[in-house]
Amino acid sequence: MPKWVRVAATTDCPHGESRELVAEGRIVALYNVEGDYFALDGVCPHQGGPLGKGVLTGCLVTCPWHGWQFDVATGQHQASQSVVHTSFPVRVDGVDVLVDIEPDVGA
Ligand code: FES
Numbered sequence: 001m002p003k004w005v006r007v008a009a010t011t012d013c014p015h016g017e018s019r020e021l022v023a024e025g026r027i028v029a030l031y032n033v034e035g036d037y038f039a040l041d042g043v044c045p046h047q048g049g050p051l052g053k054g055v056l057t058g059c060l061v062t063c064p065w066h067g068w069q070f071d072v073a074t075g076q077h078q079a080s081q082s083v084v085h086t087s088f089p090v091r092v093d094g095v096d097v098l099v100d101i102e103p104d105v106g107a
Contacts, residue, residue, distance in 0.1 A: 001102065001104065002089075002102065002104065003024075003100060003101050004091070004098040004099070004100050005023040005024055005099055005100075005101050006096045007021045007099050008021060008030060009096060009097065010037075010092060010095050010097055011095070012097075013032045013097070015032050015033075016034075016056055017031075017032055017056060018054055018056050019031075019052055020042050020051075020052025023101050026041075026042075026101055027041070027042035027050075027052070028040075028052070028101070029041070029042040029051040029052035029061070030052065030090075030097065030099070031056050031059075031061060031072040033056070033058065033059050033072065037090045037092060038073050038090060039072075039087065039089075039099045040061070040070065040072060040087050041075075041086035041088075044065065045083065045085050046063065046068050047066065049063045049064060049068075051070070051085075056072070059071055059072050059073055060078065070085050072087075073087070074087060075087040088100055088103060089103055
């Protein structure tokens, strides 16, 4: 069942930037790609680096620890098709950015 949690105001994450946030105890990485917001699990699947502090280039974020790159819309690792990081649905309600931290798997 979806669980939408407000994580930020739209002004908290400007175009082309990343933010590391906490939603109900879970670390979430929020990205703004030309006004569209995306969210990944904020903990890099390699060795736990902070993906919300990564550099965003277009729709790719680069982990600040060892440089793994992910598509922020899908969680797809750019060098290994077998690695898909957890992503979360995002919606904007007025000036609030909400993330569904418990999306239905396969829904
Ligand atoms: S912890 Fe992210 S690339 Fe190593």
